Amino acid sequence: MKQYLSKIIKVAFFAALIVLQVKCSSTSDTVDPAPNPPVKPDPPTVVTNDVDFWLTKGDQTVLLTKQNGILGFNTTTNSYTNIEVYEAQKYQTIDGFGYTLTGGSAQVINQLSTQKKKELLQELFGSTETSISINYIRISIGASDLNEKAFTYNDLPKGDTDLDLAKFSLDLDKNGVIALLKEILAINPSIKILATPWSAPLWMKDKDSFVGGSLQTQYYDVYAKYFVKYIQQMKNEGITIDAVTPQNEPLHGGNNPSMVMTALEQTNFIKNNLGPAFKAANLATKIIAYDHNCDNTQYAMAILGDPIASPFVDGSAFHLYAGNINALSTVYNAFPNKNLYFTEQFTSSTGDFKGDLKWHLKNVIIGSMRNWSKNALEWNLANNGSFEPHTQGGCNTCKGALTVNSSSSFNRNLAYYIIAHASKFVPVGSIRISSNISGNLQNVAFITPTGKKVLIVENDGDTTEIFNIKFNGKWVTTSLDGGSVGTYTWK
Numbered sequence: 054m055k056q057y058l059s060k061i062i063k064v065a066f067f068a069a070l071i072v073l074q075v076k077c078s079s080t081s082d083t084v085d086p087a088p089n090p091p092v093k094p095d096p097p098t099v100v101t102n103d104v105d106f107w108l109t110k111g112d113q114t115v116l117l118t119k120q121n122g123i124l125g126f127n128t129t130t131n132s133y134t135n136i137e138v139y140e141a142q143k144y145q146t147i148d149g150f151g152y153t154l155t156g157g158s159a160q161v162i163n164q165l166s167t168q169k170k171k172e173l174l175q176e177l178f179g180s181t182e183t184s185i186s187i188n189y190i191r192i193s194i195g196a197s198d199l200n201e202k203a204f205t206y207n208d209l210p211k212g213d214t215d216l217d218l219a220k221f222s223l224d225l226d227k228n229g230v231i232a233l234l235k236e237i238l239a240i241n242p243s244i245k246i247l248a249t250p251w252s253a254p255l256w257m258k259d260k261d262s263f264v265g266g267s268l269q270t271q272y273y274d275v276y277a278k279y280f281v282k283y284i285q286q287m288k289n290e291g292i293t294i295d296a297v298t299p300q301n302e303p304l305h306g307g308n309n310p311s312m313v314m315t316a317l318e319q320t321n322f323i324k325n326n327l328g329p330a331f332k333a334a335n336l337a338t339k340i341i342a343y344d345h346n347c348d349n350t351q352y353a354m355a356i357l358g359d360p361i362a363s364p365f366v367d368g369s370a371f372h373l374y375a376g377n378i379n380a381l382s383t384v385y386n387a388f389p390n391k392n393l394y395f396t397e398q399f400t401s402s403t404g405d406f407k408g409d410l411k412w413h414l415k416n417v418i419i420g421s422m423r424n425w426s427k428n429a430l431e432w433n434l435a436n437n438g439s440f441e442p443h444t445q446g447g448c449n450t451c452k453g454a455l456t457v458n459s460s461s462s463f464n465r466n467l468a469y470y471i472i473a474h475a476s477k478f479v480p481v482g483s484i485r486i487s488s489n490i491s492g493n494l495q496n497v498a499f500i501t502p503t504g505k506k507v508l509i510v511e512n513d514g515d516t517t518e519i520f521n522i523k524f525n526g527k528w529v530t531t532s533l534d535g536g537s538v539g540t541y542t543w544k
Contacts, residue, residue: 100125104522104529104543107477109470111407111536116465117185117473124541126527133530134491137523138498138508142487145392147499148245148427149189150418150476152454152468153397154237156193156200157442158434159229161457169461170236178240185473188241188481189428191396192230194250194283196310197301198447199433203263203310207254207279214256216275221282223290234292243481245295245428247396248283249344252310264446265306267313268322277326281334296339298370298396299327304345304352309446316352319343320362328365339367344396347376350383357388368392371426378420385425395421399432400468402440402452407536413471414511414538415495422485422497429475431468474540478507494520494533508541 104124108115152158162170177187195205207221215221223231237244252258253268253276260266268276284294299322303314314322323340331338343353353369356362368391369384381393398417400409413431421429435455436442443449454468479499486506488498493514499507512518515535521528522541533539 104531104541106531107474107540107542108533109410109474109538110534111410112534113406115537117470117477124529124531126524126529126543128527131521131530134494134518134520135489135523135528136491136494136496136508136510136520137489138506139487140500140506140524143500144485144487145425145427147422147479147481147483147485148394149187149481150429150472150479151187151189151191152431152434152472153191153193153197153199154230154233154434155197156226156229157436158199158453159233160201160442161435161437161453162233162455163229164457164460165463166460169463173455173463174236174240178237178244180241185469185477186241186480187244187472187476189245189247189430190237190434191247191249191430192234193301194248194280194297195252196225196444197251198308198310198444199436199442199451200444200447201442203252203444205250205252205254205310206283207256209254209256211255211261218275218278218282221279221286223283223286227290231287231290231292235290238291245481246292247296247298247341247394247430248287248294249298249301249396250312251301251308252312253279258312263310263444264308265311265313267318273322273326274330277322277330280327281330281336284336284338285334294338296341296367296394298341298344299323300344302345302372303343304349309444316355319352320356320359323356323365324359324362328362331365340365341392341394342366342369344370345372347371347373347378347380349376350380353384354387357384357391363391366391368394368427370394370396372397373416374398378416378424381421381424381426392427393425395426395429397430397432399448399451400454400466400471402450404452404467406467409467410471410538411511411513411536413467414474414509415513418471418475419495419497419509419511429472431472433468435463470538474509474538478509478540478542483507491520492518493535494518504544506543509538510541511538512536 100123102123103126106120108120109117176184180186196203204225252263257272258266259269287294299319300314306313342356418429433451433453436453456464482502483499486498486500488496495513496510512533512535517534519532521530
């Protein structure tokens with residue numbers, strides 16, 4: 054019985070299978086199913102880069118390098134810190150960023166081979182993609198302490214005088230600073246040049262030494278003519294001096310060379326001698342007062358507040374070996390119609406790259422700009438591996454922005470990157486615009502003559518910070534490691 058039922062079930066199964074196959078075959082022979090419509094792919098999302106970003110890290114693993122990441126403005130909400138840039142709020146116009154071209158700098162740079170020097174000067178002063186575009190330099194009238202020896206342009210045997218300045222001569226600088234300046238001007242004819250004496254000729258001083266001493270009152274007038282003659286003879290060499298300060302660090306008489314000039318003495322010299330001499334000679338060269346540390350604002354304000362001296366004076370200049378960079382704003386608030394300049398800060402051969410990068414960006418670049426300075430200058434442009442040349446008693450730990458090793462080799466040092474993060478991106482005629490300080494993110498913003506926006510940011514902390522750069526209601530999100538600096542640019 055079981056075998057019989059099993060046979061019946063098998064027959065029924067195969068019969069049903071045959072019917073199903075016939076039905077399927079009949080269906081496929083008579084009707085084609087409608088094909089599915091093709092799926093149209095979504096258009097690819099195009100992400101554009103709106104902001105260029107140049108980075109230097111405190112650990113030196115990245116040095117002034119353009120980053121490849123995409124920074125596009127958007128409105129996607131996040132909780133990161135904001136640096137908001139306001140184009141409508143404008144402050145001072147910028148004259149430039151650079152260094153002092155000391156006699157020693159010229160000496161070592163001129164030791165490079167013709168081709169190597171040409172390449173270096175293009176890198177420093179040119180306007181190509183690979184240049185850092187230095188646009189302001191300071192030079193010494195006579196020697197600074199970073200010359201091989203001390204001298205002025207009117208050195209005489211002891212006991213002699215030269216009231217007519219008949220023996221005035223630029224010869225000691227003609228093959229050095231002057232020759233190099235001519236090469237620089239061929240690359241950037243509009244570079245601004247500030248000139249500063251470290252000492253008057255010894256026969257004019259009350260001390261027969263390049264170290265210290267003061268200018269004798271009886272020689273105030275001839276010393277004013279010394280400045281005039283210098284400016285005129287430099288002009289004859291094809292070099293326009295944009296501005297002078299009457300004395301480098303007038304309250305420091307211990308350098309070689311140096312000269313002490315009190316605020317009262319400088320006030321009298323400017324209003325009775327230097328200012329009238331410039332006016333009589335029809336010189337457009339600016340006179341900038343003080344040129345010393347931020348711990349003394351009264352010196353500059355005494356001159357700016359003198360009713361006779363003030364009209365001859367364009368403004369005042371500061372260094373930061375003492376005091377606080379906010380001192381510039383103290384002077385600005387008292388005399389908002391006078392300009393401010395930051396004219397010197399050295400980097401030490403014993404310094405730490407990361408720590409000094411942070412300090413100099415925060416104070417020399419960002420701090421001076423946020424406190425109304427029209428320029429920011431580091432100290433020595435170049436020296437050799439032994440931090441020479443310098444005078445006997447001159448600075449032996451001042452590290453140049455460059456170390457010249459041989460006729461074919463040089464190194465870029467800390468000060469190179471400090472200045473380059475501004476000079477490469479902020480040309481003459483740029484204007485500082487508003488940006489807020491947020492926590493450790495020290496920053497300053499500019500708009501260039503072509504309308505490009507520039508934001509320099511230094512992370513003054515020790516840890517990575519993620520933040521937004523906000524502009525016109527949109528933002529990009531970026532980050533900086535602790536101790537790093539970034540320059541951001543956009544149209």
